[in-house]
Amino acid sequence: MKKIGFIGTGVMGKSMAMRLMEAGYPLHIFTRTKEKAEELITAGASWHNEITDVAANSDIVITMVGYPSDVEEVYFGESGLLNHINPQTLLIDMTTSSPELAAKIAKEAKSKQADAIDAPVSGGDIGARKGTLSIMAGGEEAAFQEAQPLFNEMGSQTVLQGPAGAGQYTKMCNQIAIASTMIGVTEALVYAEKAGLHPDTVLKSISGGAAGSWSLSNLTPRVIKRDFSPGFFIKHFIKDMKIALDSAEKLDLDLPGLKLAKNMYEQIAEGGENNSGTQALYKYYK
Known part of the structure; x- marks a missing residue:
C-alpha cells in the first residue's frame, strides 16, 4: 500500500488520519506539538520531527492545517513540501x-513533476470520526482517481468540482450556506426557550420538516446540553468567512448575510469564544 504522509492532527485531522491507519495505510505524521499526535503514534504511526522527513517517506502527503498562512509555510517554506518532495x-x-x-500549489507541484489537488471537507468532528465527510476536490482527473481510495476511507461523498482551486470555491459555497443557517437555527432555539417550549420536543418536530439541516440535527442538541466544545472552532469559521468575503469581492459580489454572520461570530470571539464550537453562537443572544 502507498505510504501516506499526514501533516496536521487537530480535531478533524487526527480522526481522518486514524481512519487511514485502520484501513492499513502506513502513516508518517508531523505536527507542531508531538503530544497532539500521541494517540496516532500509539496506534502505529511514524512521527517525524521535520516536514522534510514526511516528504521523503511518503507517496501521498495530506495536509490539514489551520490557516492559509500555515498552508503557505507547509508548502513553500524553506522546509516546505514543494522544496523536498520526490517526483510523482x-x-x-x-x-x-x-x-x-x-x-499556486498545483502549478508549483507540476513544475516538480508532482501533482496537487485541493480537497477541503465538510462534516465536522462527527464526520471525521465516522468517515462520512463530504470532500470537495479540485485538480486533474488522474490525480483525483489516485486519491479516491483514501477519500473513500475518510468520506461518504467525494466530487471532483473542476481544476485546481475548484474544491476551495465549493467549500466557500458550503461555508456561506452554513453561516446564515447557524443564525437561523440559533434564533429558532432562543425563540423556543423564550416561548416556554421544550427545546428537545421542538427539535423533534422541526428537524424532520422543511427547516431540517445538518446544523439543526447535529449542533442544536449540543446547545441544548450547553455543550460548546469544538467540532469546528469559531476562529477557523471566522477565517473561512473572511476567505469567502475576499473571494466574493474579487467576483464583484455582495453577500450581506455572510457579512452579518461574520460580525456576530467576531463579537463572541472577542468575548472569549474563539476556541468554542460554532454552536456557541447561542451565546450572542444570551
Whole structure:
C-alpha cells in the first residue's frame, strides 16, 4: 500500500488520519506539538520531527492545517513540501484555504513533476470520526482517481468540482450556506426557550420538516446540553468567512448575510469564544 504522509492532527485531522491507519495505510505524521499526535503514534504511526522527513517517506502527503498562512509555510517554506518532495508524489491539501493558493500549489507541484489537488471537507468532528465527510476536490482527473481510495476511507461523498482551486470555491459555497443557517437555527432555539417550549420536543418536530439541516440535527442538541466544545472552532469559521468575503469581492459580489454572520461570530470571539464550537453562537443572544 502507498505510504501516506499526514501533516496536521487537530480535531478533524487526527480522526481522518486514524481512519487511514485502520484501513492499513502506513502513516508518517508531523505536527507542531508531538503530544497532539500521541494517540496516532500509539496506534502505529511514524512521527517525524521535520516536514522534510514526511516528504521523503511518503507517496501521498495530506495536509490539514489551520490557516492559509500555515498552508503557505507547509508548502513553500524553506522546509516546505514543494522544496523536498520526490517526483510523482501526490499532494492533497484538505485545509479550507483560498482558491488562489490552491492553484499556486498545483502549478508549483507540476513544475516538480508532482501533482496537487485541493480537497477541503465538510462534516465536522462527527464526520471525521465516522468517515462520512463530504470532500470537495479540485485538480486533474488522474490525480483525483489516485486519491479516491483514501477519500473513500475518510468520506461518504467525494466530487471532483473542476481544476485546481475548484474544491476551495465549493467549500466557500458550503461555508456561506452554513453561516446564515447557524443564525437561523440559533434564533429558532432562543425563540423556543423564550416561548416556554421544550427545546428537545421542538427539535423533534422541526428537524424532520422543511427547516431540517445538518446544523439543526447535529449542533442544536449540543446547545441544548450547553455543550460548546469544538467540532469546528469559531476562529477557523471566522477565517473561512473572511476567505469567502475576499473571494466574493474579487467576483464583484455582495453577500450581506455572510457579512452579518461574520460580525456576530467576531463579537463572541472577542468575548472569549474563539476556541468554542460554532454552536456557541447561542451565546450572542444570551
